[in-house]
């Protein structure tokens with residue numbers, strides 16, 4: 001997550017869930033932790049029992065709200081206004097933690113003269129190309145430093161930085177040189193002063209107008225956070241996808257990171273920003289990525305156009321300060337893991353065999369490529385995009401235009417059956433006999449039927465043992481890919497072009513009647529081995545000369561001493577509360593990141609109550625309750641030589657060791673494509689105009705796709721926006737899981753949550769004539785869906801300026817297959833993306849609602865068409881990047 005990556009240096013949660021018990025205040029916002037992460041929520045409950053204040057800021061009242069001291073309802077899509085006002089409060093009241101801010105953040109850095117803020121340019125930053133909707137980030141740099149040049153040249157996506165947004169999962173964006181700074185924080189262009197100016201307009205009055213949160217409620221939250229931060233107290237912020245899935249989602253998380261840095265809450269017990277991740281191993285699938293533009297361990301994928309080799313690939317990083325300087329060792333060890341003896345210094349360790357990027361191959365672009373005939377075959381493994389992805393109809397149109405499709409799943413999910421009984425068959429848009437896609441459904445073994453690891457939300461790898469053998473044709477994904485690769489290699493014996501495939505190391509031992517590959521052998525390869533073939537114990541042992549091999553450098557150590565450290569299950573009662581011997585966390589089994597910040601610049605704990613890691617002068621090393629996230633023997637008074645690069649360039653007082661300056665970033669001079677500071681923009685579709693920056697409705701750098709199958713609605717003051725007057729958000733239930741593939745087929749869960757519903761307030765029900773448990777239909781420019789009306793007091797209309805705005809809560813677990821069936825929420829949602837991570841905006845949209853079921857057959861299309869006509873929707877609606885292109889100039 002680049003919001004965290006650019007702020008602190010690593011994209012994962014800064015702390016671990018058990019540490020929440022140490023918090024004096026917990027702000028849960030953009031997350032329904034009690035229902036979506038119920039096991040971890042026990043530590044919130046425990047913290048509360050020990051005296052912590054728990055606050056839940058969420059459009060809906062949920063079980064999380066019920067257990068919080070206070071629930072603060074706000075309008076979906078307005079969090080930056082709320083967080084910005086908290087930042088402003090902390091700055092203007094002088095409540096920031098001065099010593100922490102001055103020493104550990106980039107508050108003192110001076111930004112170059114060319115930088116212009118949203119305050120100067122009416123809602124946009126300098127460098128915007130209004131036509132393309134992208135920023136040139138040159139003017140955002142510090143005085144005296146430059147962002148690293150791109151690796152692999154400029155791909156067709158536009159300028160690509162070697163440490164572009166996705167690559168900040170482990171390591172911040174890299175820059176060269178030393179920025180000028182003013183430790184007194186007075187220079188008008190220093191980050192601290194820029195921050196003050198930028199957030200001055202985020203006042204409690206504005207929060208009332210934009211978020212619908214009364215002033216007194218806001219002030220209470222601000223007071224709680226301030227009272228519970230500082231030397232002796234810490235507050236934690238918890239979020240999940242209620243923040244991520246917006247067209248400005250990454251900036252929501254940046255805003256929280258700024259707040260936590262100002263309050264001095266990062267790297268300290270009971271503090272931090274806890275990103276709660278979703279699927280059991282979603283952290284794992286970005287570490288060892290299923291993303292199109294990353295190699296394992298967040299190494300950037302090279303571009304096809306440029307003529308690069310190992311030297312030029314690593315050059316920008318080798319000259320920077322911080323831990324990325326060792327990138328050559330990480331890369332060469334990866335190449336050794338993949339091509340073994342064939343990778344030698346003479347052939348550049350087979351670097352030119354790596355796949356290369358030719359452009360944007362993220363999932364939504366891929367679907368467009370399918371519709372337009374550029375992508376002809378598709379593997380869908382453990383995903384159900386025909387229900388789970390925004391604009392589900394567009395996904396199915398893509399699937400219907402393939403030559404072949406492989407779906408590997410536990411159940412016959414909608415992605416595998418769209419051709420037979422999907423919504424387009426009912427509406428008459430597609431006919432089964434016309435769909436040429438050959439669909440292969442391969443039953444998958446579940447986690448209980450195979451060995452392996454999950455890497456959970458706190459970077460913790462936990463081993464799971466097979467409990468039962470898979471039955472029938474069910475096979476693990478490891479089995480499938482191992483044997484598929486084996487067969488492909490057998491076919492690839494002759495042609496020179498296939499040499500990279502032929503020479504891959506692909507020699508995992510198999511066992512049992514079905515030839516199941518050993519998952520432990522795979523983990524051992526990921527961990528890496530030395531020249532003697534024995535597993536390494538730390539990534540600091542990796543070498544660039546080809547003597548070490550490692551499948552993912554940040555996982556190095558998980559097989560230390562030839563022991564599967566992820567399988568450790570030492571009971572909590574037998575070890576310290578940090579429980580370092582339960583599983584294994586990357587990097588280096590550290591549980592609380594940036595923990596050198598838990599001590600003051602001299603290396604002493606900020607207070608006894610919050611002691612965690614400190615400098616032991618006698619032993620000459622850092623010590624404490626966790627593995628220090630710092631060079632163990634680097635003294636607090638260590639001052640680097642002016643020209644030093646790599647880890648030696650980081651001072652003894654600089655805790656954010658993955659950053660080029662060792663600092664937490666209040667201001668992000670590089671690493672994000674939509675701004676160095678978070679600014680409030682309205683969602684792609686909103687009934688309201690942007691009251692913070694009236695001249696700029698939406699994020700000017702958001703990614704939009706104006707296509708007949710993805711029409712956008714008018715917003716704010718634009719004519720036609722009144723056709724879609726309500727705000728909606730989509731959410732999860734404890735009783736179901738994501739797109740439903742695992743829960744809609746289970747009788748007991750289907751019985752507990754038996755029907756798709758639409759949650760509304762009594763006021764909206766009265767206004768629109770909607771009755772509890774009757775049917776209602778929700779309409780957007782993409783489609784219309786139906787559900788049972790659920791009238792509750794958990795949602796209430798918000799007073800925003802002169803108007804009342806109604807919010808509708810829509811669970812998104814349903815689809816046409818399984819035991820409990822219903823319309824999928826994703827029929828409604830447009831594809832408009834956060835430009836940093838290409839994620840869709842599922843959490844804030846605009847719609848209409850009316851009583852009764854939706855029409856069937858072609859009448860459904862006519863209803864949606866009618867709404868589009870009434871709203872005056874064309875291909876131009878909602879796609880401008882700036883409202884007045886004149887302002888887009890440099």
Ligand SMILES: Nc1nc2c(c(=O)[nH]1)N[C@H]1C(S)=C(S)[C@@H](COP(=O)(O)OP(=O)(O)OC[C@H]3O[C@@H](n4cnc5c(=O)[nH]c(N)nc54)[C@H](O)[C@@H]3O)O[C@H]1N2
Pocket residue numbers: 029030031032033035036037057058059060062075076077078079239240241242243276277278279729730731732733734735736737738843844
């Ligand atoms: N039982 C169960 N557990 C799950 C899952 C599941 O499907 N079922 N899914 C897993 C996965 S994949 C994930 S990613 C996580 C997700 O975990 P969560 O993000 O906690 O789950 P959601 O219910 O999607 O959304 C969280 C909350 O965000 C609120 N929200 C919506 N828009 C906004 C907004 O603009 N601002 C604020 N402040 N809040 C907003 C919603 O009202 C909702 O209460 O859960 C995981 N755990």
Ligand SMILES: Nc1nc2c(c(=O)[nH]1)N[C@H]1C(S)=C(S)[C@@H](COP(=O)(O)OP(=O)(O)OC[C@H]3O[C@@H](n4cnc5c(=O)[nH]c(N)nc54)[C@H](O)[C@@H]3O)O[C@H]1N2
Pocket residue numbers: 241245278279381382383384385388389390408409410411413444445446447477730731732737738739740741742812825826829842
């Ligand atoms: N409107 C809306 N849309 C959303 C969201 C939202 O909040 N609102 N949330 C988004 C989020 S956070 C997420 S994570 C995505 C999830 O979206 P998807 O990943 O498309 O949906 P899932 O239902 O989680 O699909 C996982 C599938 O994997 C199968 N499965 C389970 N174990 C295995 C296994 O070991 N091997 C194989 N091959 N298959 C297995 C399950 O049966 C299931 O069908 O949805 C996103 N979509």
Ligand SMILES: [Mo]
Pocket residue numbers: 241277278279282
């Ligand atoms: Mo998720």
